[in-house]
Amino acid sequence: MPADPSRIVTARQMLAHLGLTPADLAAQPEPxxxxxxxxxxxxxxxxxxxxxxxxxxxxxxxxxxxxxxxxxxxxxxxxxxxxxxxxxxxxxxxxxxxxxxxxxxxxxxxxxxxxxxxxxxxxxxxxPDSPMERLRAASRRLGSRTLGWHDCDFCGAFKSNGEYRYYLPDGEIYAAPMMILHYVEKHGYRPPGELRDGLRAAGQPRWDWRAERLHAVLLDQSEDPDFRCQAAVDLANWNDPRALDALRRAAHDEDLADVAGDEIGRSLAAFVDRGLARDLLTEELHVMVRYGLEEASGR
Structure with missing residues (x-):
């Protein structure tokens, strides 16, 4: 839209009153x-x-x-x-x-x-557009936790427990131990080129057949409880209302909550952190779901 000529005249008059010219303004960098x-x-x-x-x-x-x-x-x-x-x-x-x-x-x-x-x-x-930052951003939810901890074999200064799973845009899924971030940052480890290339193109995962499969497994009461537990972990990778809805429903499945309630709670905590589950009523949740939620929230 062209400037109003009358406004230009007014602006020039104001500059003249101040002893300035348009060139003076152009030459002065913004602070x-x-x-x-x-x-x-x-x-x-x-x-x-x-x-x-x-x-x-x-x-x-x-x-x-x-x-x-x-x-x-x-x-x-x-x-x-x-x-x-x-x-x-x-x-x-x-x-x-x-x-x-x-x-x-x-x-x-x-x-x-x-x-x-x-x-x-x-x-x-x-x-910074660095592989480390992309890897860190994609390391959203820690799963497959064990009862023990693994010390870094190189320096002994870092402990890990569990693994990250990376859902890439091309449909591939990679898994790596929690230690991968430490290895890359402190010991110069380079993940496989396919994973680095996939992370370069990856952002927040889009809802696709993988999410649909995890959604179905989590809500299928005939599925193996271990598979349902892993589905509860991995659905937190999707910032999607369908994932949150499935986790809410799973939280009220008494049999599943008995064995995987802590992981359901940790995944729900990820949605609370994103501001997508502000209406979550924790007092109505299974005790193990509350435990996972409170643990992930640091309470």
């Missing part, structure tokens, strides 16, 4: 946007988050503010976050559900990701 410190920015993150996200990450955001709040957003390093994770893990109160503080440490990483996702969305930072 750089001030980068906030972590302590300054965290209240904005909390205000924009859903109640479920604040409940999950609020404690860890407070700890980040106390320990790293003096640093600007672009000054905080991965080593800073990892050091904080180790401090929180070492000082976490030991509970039957705490896995010796491991869950608290995992929540520190997740809380930091939430902060930096918001900083990228607000334009303070840009997301």
């Amino acid at each position: 750089a946007r001030r980068m906030p410190t972590l302590a300054e920015y965290l209240p904005r993150v909390a205000a924009a988050a859903s109640p479920g996200t604040r409940r999950t990450y609020g404690t860890y955001w407070n700890r980040m503010s106390a320990d790293l709040g003096h640093l600007r957003l672009d000054e905080v390093t991965a080593s800073d976050i990892e050091a904080l994770m180790r401090q929180v893990t070492a000082t976490a109160r030991t509970r039957r559900t705490s896995r010796h503080g491991r869950h608290a440490g995992e929540h520190v990483i997740a809380a930091a990701r939430a902060v930096y996702r918001r900083a990228i969305a607000d334009g303070y930072l840009t997301a």
Whole structure:
């Protein structure tokens, strides 16, 4: 739309009154946007988050503010976050559900990701287009947990339990131990080229035949309970109301909840974190579903 000539005349008169010309404005660069410190920015993150996200990450955001709040957003390093994770893990109160503080440490990483996702969305930072970031973003839900933990064979400084499954756009599904993120970041491991290429094209998985199959297995009471449990884990990879509906229904299946309620609860927690299950009434859930939900939420 062409500018109104009368507005142009008015603008020129105002510039002349100020002793300026249009060339003066063009030559003057816009002032750089001030980068906030972590302590300054965290209240904005909390205000924009859903109640479920604040409940999950609020404690860890407070700890980040106390320990790293003096640093600007672009000054905080991965080593800073990892050091904080180790401090929180070492000082976490030991509970039957705490896995010796491991869950608290995992929540520190997740809380930091939430902060930096918001900083990228607000334009303070840009997301690096790196294989590590794509792999981390695709590592959405940990499944196939075991009773024990595996120490890193190279450094002994990291423990893992379970595996991630990656649903690629071409229909392929890859599985890797939880340790894959540590191996890539600390020990230079390169995942197979097919997985790296698939992650380059992958975003949030679209609802497809794989999701339909998992949906059907989860709700089929004649299926093997172990298969239904894995379906409950993997459906959390889809940010889709159909996945949430299936998990809600599974949460009220007494027989399934007896054996897999904790995994159903952890998957429901992922939807609460995304702000898609704000109306979830936890008091109506099976005790094992509540246990998984509360464990994943850090409560």
